[in-house]
Amino acid sequence: MSDTRIPGWSVETLHDGYAQALQETELLYDSETDHQRLRVFTNPRFGRVLTLDGVVQTTEGDNFIYHEMLTHLPILAHGAAKRVLIVGGGDGGMARETLRHTSVEHVTMVEIDAGVVEFSKTYLPMLSQGAFDDPRLTLVIDDGAAFMKTTQEKFDVIIVDSTDPIGPGEVLFTDTFYGHAKRALTPGGILVTQNGVPFMQGDELTDTLRAFKALFADWGCYLATVPTYAGGPMAFGWGTDGGARAVPLDTLEARFAAAAIETGYYTPAVHKAAFALPGYVQDLLP
Template sequence: MADWIREPLHDGWAQALRADEMLYDSATDHQRLRVFSNPRFGRVLTLDDVVQTTEGDNFIYHEMMTHVPILAHGAARQVCIVGGGDGGMAREVLKHRRVEKVTMVEIDAAVVDFSKRYLPMLSKGAFDDPRLELVIADGAGFMRDTAGGFDVIIVDSTDPAGPGEVLFSDTFYGHAKRALSPGGILVTQNGVPFMQGAELTNTMRAFKPLFADATCYLATVPTYAGGPMAFGWGTDGDARTLPLAELAARFAASGLEPGYYTPEVHLAAFALPGYVRRLMP
C-alpha cells in the first residue's frame, strides 16, 4: 500500500501527499531528503517532510519569480539566481532570449547533481546552456563580494532556518541592492503570508529603507499550502507601474508560452488583500 507523507510545517495545520513510489530516501539522523511519485503532482521533493518542489506545480513558482521582474524590467541582460539548485529557475530565465548571462549561486554542488538525477524535468537542459554560469558558493558571501551589475536578482531560498537564514538578513539585502544595476529589480521568496507572516514583515522592513519601490506580489502554488505565496519586490525604478499594453507587447515579443503567467496576472499579482497589506511595515 502507498504511504501518505504528512507535512507538519505550520502550527495547527498539515497537508498530506500520497507516495505511490519512493524513489529516494536519505533517512539520515539530520535532514531527511525524499523524492517520491504522487498521482497528481508527479515527482515530489521533500526535506524533513516539507515540500520543496514538485514536478506538477513548480511552473507557477518559477514563472512568477522570473517573468514578472524580467518583463517588468524590459532590458534585462544579466540575471543572478541565488539558490535554485534544482535548475527550475534557470530554466525559466533562459527562456528570455535577450538575457545574455545567468549567474546561479548554489551553496551545495550535491543539490545540483541530485536534481539532475532525480528531477531532470525541472531543469530541462538549463545546466547545459552556455549562458549559465554555475557558481558553487555561499550566496551571502557571493553577494558581499560580487562586482554586481545585475539587472535582476532572484533569491530562490529555503525558509529562514539553517543555511537559508542569512539570505533573509538586512545585510544580505543591502549587498544585493548594491549588486543591482541602475533600475535593477530584486525579488525574493517570502513564504505563505497567512501562515508565515513574519517572513514577509521582516523582509519588507529591510526593503523599505533600501528601495524607492518596496512591496510584494502573490501567486497561488497548490503544494505551498495555506494560501497564496508572497514574493518580495524591491527596485528604485518604476517598472511596477508599467501599463498593461506595454507589458502585453513585451510578452508577445518574448515568445513565451507559460502555464500560469500572463500580463494580466502580472499586474493583478500586486493587488494585495487586506491581511497581507497589514503585514507590510
C-alpha cells in the same frame, strides 16, 4: 506531541497546528547531505515531489507557477534585463524559465549544496529541462550570502529562490543580505524574493519588507497561488529604485509577445493583478 506519521504518506508540519500530506506511490531518492535531507517521491496528483527536511520544495505538477512568477514578472517588468542572478534554485527550474528569455545574455546561479544540483539532474530532469547545459549559465557552488557580500558583478534582476528562513536559508532573510543584494543591482535593477505563505508566515514577509522599505524607492510584494505551498497565496518580495512596477499593461503584452514564451500561469494581466493585495496581507506591510 502527536505522531504525524501516516504509512505511505509524506506529512509536512512546517506550520504550527497545521499539516499537509502527500501520498507516496514510489520513493525514488532518500539521502542526507551535510546540509539537509533530500527526498524525491512520486504522487498521483503532482508527479515527482522534492522535499528538504520534510518540507515540500517543488513538484513536477505545480512548479511552473512559482518559477514563472519569480522570473517572467521581474524580467518583463524590467524590459531590458541582460544579466540575472539566481540565489538558490538548485533544482534548475528557475534557470529554466529565466533562460527562456533569449534577451538574457548571462545567468549566474549560486547554490550552496552541490548535492541538490546533481540529484535534480538525475531525479528531476523535467524541472531543469537542459538549463544546466546552457552556455549562458554559470553555476557557482557557494553560500549565497557569502557570494552576495563579495561579488563585484552587477545584475539587472536578482532572484532569491531560497528555502524558508530556517537552517541554511536563514541568512538569506537578513537586512545585511538584502543590502548587499541592492549593491549588486544595476540602476533600475529589481530584487525579488521568496517570502512564504503570509497567512501562515506573516512575520517573514513583514521582516523582509521592513528591510526593503529602508533600501528601495519602490518596495512591496506580489502574490501567486501554488497548491503545494499550502495555506493561501504565496508572497514574493519586490524591491527596486526604478519605475518597473508601473509599466503599462499594453507594454507588458508587447514584451511578452516578443519574448514568445509559453506559460501556464503568468500572463501580463496576472502580472498587474498580482500586486493587488488582500487586506490581511496589506496589514503585514511595515
